[in-house]
Each structure stands twice: as C-alpha cells, then as structure tokens.
Amino acid sequence: MSSTVTSGGEKAPKARKVRAGRPNAVWALPAVLFFTFFAVVPMALAFYLSFTKWDGLGDPKPVGLANWQKILDDPRLTQSLTLTILLTAASWVFQTVVALLLGVWAAGRQRNRAILSAIFFVPFLLSSTAIALLFYALLDPNFGIIQKDTLGSTSGAFLAIVFVGGWQFILFHTLIYQGGARQIPQVLYQAAAIDGAGRYRQFFSITLPQLRHTITTSTVLIVVGSLTYFETVLILTKGGPGTDTAILPYLMYEAGFKTYDFGYASAIASALVLAATGLSLLLVRLTGFGGMRSTREGM
C-alpha cells in the first residue's frame, strides 16, 4: 500500500536526531518513583526477609538459604506448584475463549448488545470477597443451588475456583477485547467481503490477527492474576478438601499468617514474583508485544 511510505519516512536518519513529538523520559519519572516506593522497595524487603527467620516480632535473624531449601524440601510444594499451573492454564482457556467471543460480539454497536454488555458488567462491581462468599452460599451442599457437595470433591472444588474466577474477571477481559475489536479498520472487512471471505474466515484471518496485542495483554493479566489468585481460594475452599486446592499463594498465606513464619512466606512470595515476571517477559518477547508496534503499521 502507498501509506508505507509515510511510516518508512519516520525512520530516516534525520528524523532520529530531531525526535519530533518524542516525549522526554521525565514523563515517566513520577510513576517510576511511586512504583519504586510502594512496590519495588517492599518487594525487595520481602526478598531480604526470605533469607531470615522472623515471626513478626523482634528482629529478623539471618538464616542464609534455609527458607529456599525448605521450599525445595516441602512435600506440599510439588502438589501446590502443579495445582497453580493447572489453575493458570484452565483459567486462561476459560477466560480467553469466552472473553474473546463476547468482546468481538460486544464490539457491534447495536443497542441490545450495549444493554447486555452493561448487565455483564455487574460482577465487576462486586469485590472478590463478596463474590467468593456468594458462591460459597450457592455451592452449599444443604442450602445451595446444586444440593451436592461440590466443594467437597477435588475436581469440584478446582472447577469451582476456575469458574468463580471466570465469572468475576471475564467481563474485564471482554472490555479489553471489545476495545481492541472496535479499533480494527472496517475497510479490512469490506475488502475481505469483496474477496468472498465468509464470517468465520473473516474472524480467523482479520479479527484474530488484528487482536494479537490485545490477546497478549489479556493473557499476561490472566496468567499473572491466576498465579497470585488468593481470596477466592481462601473463602471458597481454604485450600481443601485436604490440601487439594492449596495453590502457591495460599501456601504463602498459611506460612505467613497462620504459622507466622514470615521468612518462609517471603521466600514463596519471591519465587512467585520471579516466576510470574519471567512468564510475562517471555510472553511479551515471544509475541513481539514489547516492540510497541501497531498491528496496523504499513496499512
């Protein structure tokens, strides 16, 4: 297309010197400072605590790598890690498929879609705690909807956690996909229609590729969110039955706030942060999202 000339022109050597319209890094400074103080520093302290023994009172005592060794030796950890990965995978499949379809559907500007989208928004107004309590009541074996001990069986409890997470967060991802789908230029669909592409072909050849950055954004949020998912597990299953839904963040909570072993809890937290950040960076790199290039470049 002829428009490629314009985007090519920006990369000319002269333009690099001028940097017209390129903001100074100072714009990022307030956010970086705030984030450093409220997230990086506490996380660094948690990392430091992971090399100490501390019950919350007195001074932390350095113990070297003992807490990290304890993670490796903890028999619950393998189960917990497997569960966390399974939960992340199941949440991603459930939330991505439903949110992508709903988002593309909601991108249409019909009135009925606008009304239904507004109703879909309601779960987003409730807090995680309220939602978990609501489903705890609905899944009660005696007074609930199903009148079956769903939370008492391993698979039932696991599926309940995946479902409740989806019920709560799918709308959020639907909104992301709706915004993304509305940005897709109509001219692409018109050109495809002239070429005889049907609805499904248009979805797979235009909508999906154009939404690839949106899918990356949503995926990073789902993966990281699932890795640090906590309140719902605490209220809905308390890690049970037995330890069958004790995912890593729940293990961390137990270590920190039940046995007051903040050193060990901090070691689990640090491991989680490292894993989640590593996964996010990998996703960003693999999908080319980090290049910050528009899906419409060259059009």
Next chain:
Amino acid sequence: MTECHTTPSPSDGHRQAPGATGRAAEPPSPALDPARQPLAGLGSIVWLVIVLVPIYAMLSASLTGPDKALTGNPLKPPTDPTLDNYNTVLNSGFGHLLSNTVIVAVTVVAIVLGLCVPLAYVAVRTRTRWSGAAFRLFLLGVAIPAQAVVVPSISSSPNSTCTTACWR
C-alpha cells in the same frame, strides 16, 4: 453474500486516504453484523443467565429475613420479603463506610490517572533503552502478589499505626 449492500464500491476503498478509516460513519462490518449470528446471540444469552443467576440469588437473599435464610432453594423467590436487612445496613454506619470508600476510590483514580497517562505516553512514543526497562519494571509490578508486600510495607512504614488509626 447477502451483506453486499454494506460494501462500498472497490474504487472507493482504494481511494481512501491512509489512516482515515472513518469508522464512525461506516456501517458495521459483516463480521460484526447483527441478526445473522444466531450462535453469537445464543452464546450471549447463555452468559447472561450465568451472570444473572448468582446476582438474583444475592438480591433474593437480601430480601429474606434471618429466620428463613437457610430454608429451601436459594433460587426460589422469598416467601415473605422484608427490607429489614437493608435497614440494618443503613443503620450501622453505612454513610461513614461509604464516605471511606469514596475517599479511597477518588484518590486511587486520581493517582492512577496522574501517573499512568504520562507513563503510557513515554512507553508508546519512545523506543529508548530506558523506556523499555521501565515497561519491564512495571510488568514485574503486575506480578507482585498483594499479600507478599503487606508485611514489609506495614513493618517498614515510619508511622505504621497510621494504617489502622487513619481510617477509624
């Protein structure tokens, strides 16, 4: 295809200026077209039911008195609806709690917008090593479990009593 009426003539499409997509003025695309998507319509109705059933159960329970709360199916409409629960909520410091929530919400939105809009501007518009590093740093931030930083945040705060005292 039956949607041909929505398609402009090929010559119009080719003459369109680059970047000028003019979305608002155009009819919806065939892929987003209404009425011809029974499956999508059905799917949205299914999700509507999934969303509404728990909310209905919650509203129905809110109209049920404590003596009848644990009787029967939660999907049955309340036999003897009462507004007592709402009365209890309104008479136990609801206004104060609401004002706390409003203060938190307004402050958080102001901070997020004030900090994130300039940051996003830099992240998207510059391609230097520093802006890339900042972007990756914030990705790390998303990955931090809130419970993990609660203990260090409180214990390292110079005025840690404030976290409990300020919101009384």
